[in-house]
Amino acid sequence: MTILAGWPLFITLLFIALGTMLTRFLPFWIFPAHRPIPIFVRRLQLLLPSAAIGLLVVYCLRGINVFTGSRGLPELIAIAAIVLLHRLFKNTLLSIAGGTAVYMLLVQLVF
Amino acid sequence: MQNTKPHTIIGALKSAFPHTLPVMAGFMFLGTAYGVLMHSIGLGVGWTFLMSFLVFAGSMQYVAIALFAAPFNPINALAVTLMVNARHLFYGLSMLGKIKEAKKFKPYVIFTLCDEAFSILCATNPPAGVDSGWFMFFIAFLCRWYWILGSLCGAVLGPLITIDLKGLDFALTAMFVxxxxxxxxxxxxxxxxxxxxxxxxxxxxxxxxxxxxIPAMLLMLGVFALFSNKLTEGRMGP
Known part of the structure; x- marks a missing residue:
């Protein structure tokens, strides 16, 4: 595997930083503070947070193929473990660490 | 200059800090994993610092590792970044009203609007008597520096870690779940x-x-355009 180095690496890094900043600042440029926010956008403020996290979960699991390899079983079992841990202890970090540990054990030892 | 008195600043830090504790723990863990991954492809402390300081977007930084291992193509890197980070647009839209409370720190807070900072900022308000600008600044500042310090930790400790880390990246999925x-x-x-x-x-x-x-975000916006009225019934305030 060849890894970028020197200027090509720095320029790539800079483009990634600029792209990230653009996605963060754009909504505030489009809807500046001194102008009233349209009603639909005000409603979106209530709906988007949970919808966006739903999208993120699917994004993380997008590489799963249910017909080949481990068929997504390690992910399914680890997520079940997270749900169970979170119901029992309601401790965000414990649920994250526990689910990750289960997943690591499954992909390293079982599948 | 009432807002820059030392007790104003310290009071805001004291009330912001507890909200960031889960992020501290999570970012030390995920940041370290990131530093270790960077080390494993041969990129050291300096590059890890630049990435975590300038980009400060966990999942994108993981994706960037694949971009660093591909032929030089900055425009493709920009396009991938816009797609992976498009969800920030949703965060911005959710924060349009709330961001005013950040006052002079508005640019810094927007610059630091990661998943975790967003979820704290949109759900918490400073206690009475605490300056909202400094309060929001410290939540953003602490989140950013936990991540930077965590990733530096991984970059430095990377050579010492010999255990099999396969599957560690699942921590991100776990966090979103x-x-x-x-x-x-x-x-x-x-x-x-x-x-x-x-x-x-x-x-x-x-x-x-x-x-x-991108199609998923557009479809979501379409569904919300049709049903937002019903979905937010009784939650819109005056």
Whole structure:
């Protein structure tokens, strides 16, 4: 595997930083503070947070193929473990660490 | 200059800090994993610092590792970044009103609007008597520096870690699953969470894993355009 180095690496890094900043600042440029926010956008403020996290979960699991390899079983079992841990202890970090540990054990030892 | 008195600043730090504790723990863990991954492809402390300081976007920084291992193509890197980070647009839209409370720190808070900072900022208010600008600044500042210090920790300790780290990146998935569970506990979020997951799954099946994000976001906006009135009934205030 060849890894970028020197200027090509720095320029790539800079483009990634600029792209990230653009996605963060754009909504505030489009809807500046001194102008009233349209009603639909005000409603979106209530709906988007949970919808966006739903999208993120699917994004993380997008590489799963249910017909080949481990068929997504390690992910399914680890997520079940997270749900169970979170119901029992309601401790965000414990649920994250526990689910990750289960997943690591499954992909390293079982599948 | 009432807002820059030392006790104003310290008071804001004291009330912001407890909200950031889960992020500190999570970012030390995920940041270290990132530093170790960077080290494993031969990129050292300096590059890890630049990435965490300038980009400060966990999942994008993981994706960037693949970009660093591909032939030089900055325009492609920009396009991938816009797609992976497009969800920030949703965070910005959610924060349009709230951001005013950041006052002079507005640019810094927007610059630091990661998943975790966003979820704290939109759900918390400073206690009475605490300056909201400094309060929001410290939440953003602490989140950013936990991540930077965590990743530096991994970059430095990378050579010493010899255990098999396969699967460690699942921590990101776990973090979002837990965030989703926390939102699910508030009944009014359930319909929009299901719409988010449903639109994403439909677009994943239609467009495939490499290009479903943007169609999924557009589909979500379409569904919300049709039903936002009903979905936010009784929650809009005056």
């Amino acid at each position: 837990v965030t989703l569970l926390n939102q699910w506990s508030n009944k009014s979020n359930r319909a929009s969470a299901l719409i988010g997951i449903g639109c994403s799954l439909v677009c994943l099946l239609l467009f495939g894993p490499d290009s479903f994000m």
